[in-house]
Amino acid sequence: MQFMLLFSRQGKLRLQKWYVPLSDKEKKKITRELVQTVLARKPKMCSFLEWRDLKIVYKRYASLYFCCAIEDQDNELITLEIIHRYVELLDKYFGSVCELDIIFNFEKAYFILDEFLLGGEVQETSKKNVLKAIEQADLLQEVFSLSRKWCSMKNYHC
Secondary structure (H helix, E strand, O other): OOEEEEEEOOOOEEEEEEOOOOOHHHHHHHHHHHHHHHHHOOOOOOOEEEEOOEEEEEEEEOOEEEEEEEEOOOOHHHHHHHHHHHHHHHHHHHOOOOHHHHHHOHHHHHHHHHHHEEOOEEOOOOHHHHHHHHHHHHHHHHHHHHHHHHHHHOOOOO
């Protein structure tokens, strides 16, 4: 996978993950072009399209579009399944994820994506294992937060 974009029906970018090195200018140009292209397509149209030298695979869930760019020889159906698995992980974590969850908890959405995909390749296929890693990270963050509060209450420098 070259990159993944999440954007709203209004064309607002909510999340972007790039697995290839590109300049910010090029990323903005690609994002603008793809958002316009995908949003212009009718709902009954195929979720795959050829764009530049890549294949674009996208799927709409509620008010969000999940859009991935893959190489010409990559499998579109597997990419569609990767998108679906990511949505399932978000749903499990947030309890029926919505656009506001992504907006207000974007760092968690990125963390979940990073636990699932590494370098544009599936790192872990088990939803259970991904969610377990996220729970452990949440617990570690909570312990760290509590220890900092304790230190500040006792006027310690932790």
